[in-house]
Amino acid sequence: MATRVAEVSSLVPGLSPERAVNWPKRTRARLPNGLEVVLAEAHSIPKFHGELFFRAGNAQVVDRAPGLADMTATVVRTGTAKRPSRKIEEDLRSLGADLGTSASQDTSAISFAGLSEFSESILQLVNELAREAAFPEPEFERERRQKLEEVKLERTSPGFLAGERLRKVLFGSHPYAQISPSESEVAAYKREDLLSTYGQIYTPENGLLMLVGDFDPQAMLKTIEATFGNWTGQKPSAKQAPAPPKPRGRRVYMVHNPGSVQTQILIGCHAITRRDPDWIKLGLANSLYGGAFNSRLVMNIREDKGYTYSPRSGVHPLRHHGYFSVSAAVRNDVVAASLTEMFYEIDKLRSVPVPEAELADAQNYVTGVFSMGLATQEGLLSQFSTVELNELPPDYLETYRDKIRAVTPADLLATARKYFDSANMQIVVVGDRAQIEEQANLFGDVEVYGAQGGKIS
Amino acid sequence: MKQLQIPIHTKTLANGLRVVVVPDTTAPVVTLGVYYKIGFRLEPQGRSGFAHLFEHMMFQGSENAPKMQHIKLINSSGGVLNGSTMYDVTNYYEATPSNALERVMWLEADRMRALKVDDENLRNQRDVVKEEVRVNVLNQPYGGFPWLDMPPVAFRNWANAHNFYGDFADLDAASLVDVQKFFHTYYVPNNAVLLLLGDVKPEDALTLAEKYFGSIPAGAAPPFADPSEPPQEAERRGHVEEKFGTLPAMAIGYVMPKRRTPEWYAMALLDQALHGGRAGRIHRELVLEKQIAVEADGGIDDIFGYNGPTQMTTRILHKPEYSDEATLAAFDTVLQEVQQNGISDEELQQLKVKWRSDYYSTLEGGRGGYMPRYGLMHLLACFTLFDNDPQLVNTILDGFLAVTKEQVQAAARKFLRPENRAIVFRTPINKDAKEAA
Numbered sequence: 001m002a003t004r005v006a007e008v009s010s011l012v013p014g015l016s017p018e019r020a021v022n023w024p025k026r027t028r029a030r031l032p033n034g035l036e037v038v039l040a041e042a043h044s045i046p047k048f049h050g051e052l053f054f055r056a057g058n059a060q061v062v063d064r065a066p067g068l069a070d071m072t073a074t075v076v077r078t079g080t081a082k083r084p085s086r087k088i089e090e091d092l093r094s095l096g097a098d099l100g101t102s103a104s105q106d107t108s109a110i111s112f113a114g115l116s117e118f119s120e121s122i123l124q125l126v127n128e129l130a131r132e133a134a135f136p137e138p139e140f141e142r143e144r145r146q147k148l149e150e151v152k153l154e155r156t157s158p159g160f161l162a163g164e165r166l167r168k169v170l171f172g173s174h175p176y177a178q179i180s181p182s183e184s185e186v187a188a189y190k191r192e193d194l195l196s197t198y199g200q201i202y203t204p205e206n207g208l209l210m211l212v213g214d215f216d217p218q219a220m221l222k223t224i225e226a227t228f229g230n231w232t233g234q235k236p237s238a239k240q241a242p243a244p245p246k247p248r249g250r251r252v253y254m255v256h257n258p259g260s261v262q263t264q265i266l267i268g269c270h271a272i273t274r275r276d277p278d279w280i281k282l283g284l285a286n287s288l289y290g291g292a293f294n295s296r297l298v299m300n301i302r303e304d305k306g307y308t309y310s311p312r313s314g315v316h317p318l319r320h321h322g323y324f325s326v327s328a329a330v331r332n333d334v335v336a337a338s339l340t341e342m343f344y345e346i347d348k349l350r351s352v353p354v355p356e357a358e359l360a361d362a363q364n365y366v367t368g369v370f371s372m373g374l375a376t377q378e379g380l381l382s383q384f385s386t387v388e389l390n391e392l393p394p395d396y397l398e399t400y401r402d403k404i405r406a407v408t409p410a411d412l413l414a415t416a417r418k419y420f421d422s423a424n425m426q427i428v429v430v431g432d433r434a435q436i437e438e439q440a441n442l443f444g445d446v447e448v449y450g451a452q453g454g455k456i457s
Numbered sequence: 458m459k460q461l462q463i464p465i466h467t468k469t470l471a472n473g474l475r476v477v478v479v480p481d482t483t484a485p486v487v488t489l490g491v492y493y494k495i496g497f498r499l500e501p502q503g504r505s506g507f508a509h510l511f512e513h514m515m516f517q518g519s520e521n522a523p524k525m526q527h528i529k530l531i532n533s534s535g536g537v538l539n540g541s542t543m544y545d546v547t548n549y550y551e552a553t554p555s556n557a558l559e560r561v562m563w564l565e566a567d568r569m570r571a572l573k574v575d576d577e578n579l580r581n582q583r584d585v586v587k588e589e590v591r592v593n594v595l596n597q598p599y600g601g602f603p604w605l606d607m608p609p610v611a612f613r614n615w616a617n618a619h620n621f622y623g624d625f626a627d628l629d630a631a632s633l634v635d636v637q638k639f640f641h642t643y644y645v646p647n648n649a650v651l652l653l654l655g656d657v658k659p660e661d662a663l664t665l666a667e668k669y670f671g672s673i674p675a676g677a678a679p680p681f682a683d684p685s686e687p688p689q690e691a692e693r694r695g696h697v698e699e700k701f702g703t704l705p706a707m708a709i710g711y712v713m714p715k716r717r718t719p720e721w722y723a724m725a726l727l728d729q730a731l732h733g734g735r736a737g738r739i740h741r742e743l744v745l746e747k748q749i750a751v752e753a754d755g756g757i758d759d760i761f762g763y764n765g766p767t768q769m770t771t772r773i774l775h776k777p778e779y780s781d782e783a784t785l786a787a788f789d790t791v792l793q794e795v796q797q798n799g800i801s802d803e804e805l806q807q808l809k810v811k812w813r814s815d816y817y818s819t820l821e822g823g824r825g826g827y828m829p830r831y832g833l834m835h836l837l838a839c840f841t842l843f844d845n846d847p848q849l850v851n852t853i854l855d856g857f858l859a860v861t862k863e864q865v866q867a868a869a870r871k872f873l874r875p876e877n878r879a880i881v882f883r884t885p886i887n888k889d890a891k892e893a894a
Binding site for chain 1: 461481483484485486521522524525528529530531532533534535536537538552553554555556557558559560562563564580581582583584585586587588589591592595596597598655656700701702703704733734735736741744745748751774776806807808810811813814815817818820821822827828829830
């Protein structure tokens with residue numbers, strides 16, 4: 001399908017014919033122990049990027065403590081049966097490698113990159129971390145104390161406070177409500193809880209190993225079989241979680257942050273996951289609204305009115321639920337004006353069909369940016385892992401651009417009406433109460449919280 | 458050992474614009490950059506923050522592409538764009554599907570030829586920049602630490618020591634006359650380099666460069682103030698209040714040797730030894746072993762991207778139960794260890810492998826995954842503007858791999874001295890995190 005023509009001045013050079021976008025072939029395998037493997041060649045530099053995912057994260061173990069999978073991941077890299085912490089770090093350096101361990105709500109992961117000439121040794125180290133992490137007591141204790149300082153510190157960031165409040169409002173008693181543990185929860189972490197989390201989540205049957213880079217896939221697959229083949233372990237059973245609340249009507253949640261010289265606005269509502277058939281349309285609608293520099297929201301409250309430097313909107317897919325949000329850090333005296341424009345642009349998309357030319361612009365943007373991922377090993381890894389982790393159709397990447405281009409103004413209108421839930425948007429403002437309360441009152445009943453999370457009024 | 462060899466094609470147009478092309482068909486994407494050799498270091502006195510405000514103005518309209526057209530045309534061609542202001546250069550860049558190359562070149566040429574902006578645009582972007590300063594500095598814990606806190610403590614020449622984001626009074630004082638004057642002084646083709654990387658044939662790229670940029674008139678050679686510093690004779694210290702954060706912080710900066718000297722290569726490896734992640738000596742000692750600090754990181758910021766006085770800077774957030782002086786003493790012990798005992802052959806070998814691996818990633822890497830070859834573009838631009846030699850991209854690695862452990866130790870002794878450093882303490886004003894209910 002050819003690029004659609006956008007309206008431009010006559011001096012502007014037109015677009016020449018598009019070159020084909022070809023995603024590299026993936027080599028797939030499933031080892032007898034259940035470990036899924038996806039490999040792709042990319043020879044841009046003599047390195048490779050990889051990630052060993054496990055399909056469970058903080059949500060899986062939230063009944064023991066929020067953030068427990070994340071803490072487990074942190075301590076995984078601090079020692080194995082064979083190597084103490086310092087040796088792990090020095091070995092990584094000697095292999096030209098970077099490595100990170102982390103957990104989100106739905107996954108835990110060991111991510112790594114290094115020189116292709118050392119790929120076997122790097123995989124051997126990843127294998128040790130996945131199977132033989134020792135959780136040395138002093139390392140655990142240090143990381144726990146470290147985490148205590150971090151959770152205190154993050155409460156001083158307006159962006160964190162806004163995100164935390166919106167997630168609590170949208171997800172209630174569902175595990176997705178918790179984006180970070182409290183000080184007392186961290187203080188109560190126990191090494192045994194980390195060990196049992198590790199045993200439960202870090203198993204081959206629960207795992208997905210993805211590698212992109214400068215290697216021969218068949219040789220690499222042999223190395224992987226030799227390295228990970230004799231690992232055993234079952235997938236943990238899926239957890240039932242309570243349904244998230246369905247907030248009706250707009251409400252305002254103010255987080256009082258004394259001394260703020262700016263207000264962080266974050267509004268949001270429930271949406272969908274990547275597996276939903278509407279996902280592609282919603283992504284396009286978001287791009288038009290506030291997901292691109294050229295979007296309506298950015299042009300309005302930044303380029304026209306100068307209220308903010310950093311307006312944006314996003315669609316956030318978690319595994320079982322998704323949500324839509326709009327954010328901007330604005331001058332204290334234009335909080336009400338900024339919210340008004342945010343809702344104006346939402347309501348306009350919900351009531352007036354998008355002009356064809358503007359739709360074509362947005363389609364070109366979304367399809368063009370999508371192809372940028374082809375240029376780097378990290379970009380490819382990110383796209384491939386999105387497909388695998390969400391269990392999207394195998395031709396998802398190959399058909400994505402055509403699906404974007406098939407969206408019509410009527411589709412977008414329906415999508416905006418369905419998912420940009422204007423009447424039920426929840427509004428979070430983080431700022432100095434005395435400076436913004438009157439403005440906040442104009443948008444609904446206001447609940448006020450402190451930066452430590454407690455309700456003030 | 459597999460070495461990367463980047464194919465580089467260059468040409469200088471009659472108006473002095475240098476053009477650098479690197480073909481690469483990995484993806485049907487092209488990255489285009491224009492770098493001007495002016496950054497915030499040498500912006501006009503009395504106009505702090507102007508170079509950055511001006512960068513914003515470059516998106517506000519040019520002769521044939523009025524406000525919003527530039528952004529709209531790039532996005533609607535499937536591309537992304539941005540600009541950034543650094544110490545000694547300002548860049549503008551786009552990554553687009555390769556079928557939009559000619560359009561992107563037209564746009565960049567149009568704004569190199571003539572900026573067309575009005576007072577309303579200037580008022581608008583002044584407001585936007587103030588919110589940028591608030592969101593990144595004034596309303597953030599440790600905002601601007603240490604990149605804005607350190608210069609006034611470390612340096613004596615206004616060029617190096619002023620507020621690069623800009624005092625609001627100076628931003629308010631900036632006028633359209635200033636904008637046009639700055640444009641005509643520094644934004645001339647003979648003070649710039651055009652870079653094209655990706656899915657384009659070198660001969661096509663050079664032809665298009667001539668077609669779109671060739672007729673832009675050259676300007677007078679821009680004047681550059683002298684950024685050199687008087688010799689430093691004693692340690693310098695400064696104090697800044699931390700309004701939001703809970704932990705005491707400090708930054709320690711050591712003035713770097715002149716770029717591309719043997720001592721500079723040695724300092725780069727010493728930097729890796731000290732600041733190379735969790736294996737780095739400073740993080741290992743202060744965070745992992747002594748457990749004094751919560752964060753201890755830093756290093757030489759953008760080692761290839763500066764052309765004047767700069768520092769290797771360590772940034773430490775430490776636990777309140779340790780005093781600033783106790784933390785500093787522990788930091789000093791780490792440096793003394795290298796000064797007295799040097800580093801082992803094995804450590805040096807590890808540092809070089811990691812340096813090489815990181816260098817490859819710099820060449821490949823984008824910004825946020827969506828700006829392919831940003832790193833390569835940046836190096837080519839800086840090597841062209843500062844050294845007139847983009848081929849350094851292919852040879853500079855050798856300089857780092859040739860460093861000896863004796864050179865690393867000598868660099869530690871010569872540069873990591875108190876008389877060569879400045880320290881900024883950023884101290885929380887509010888240690889009590891409890892809130893009034």
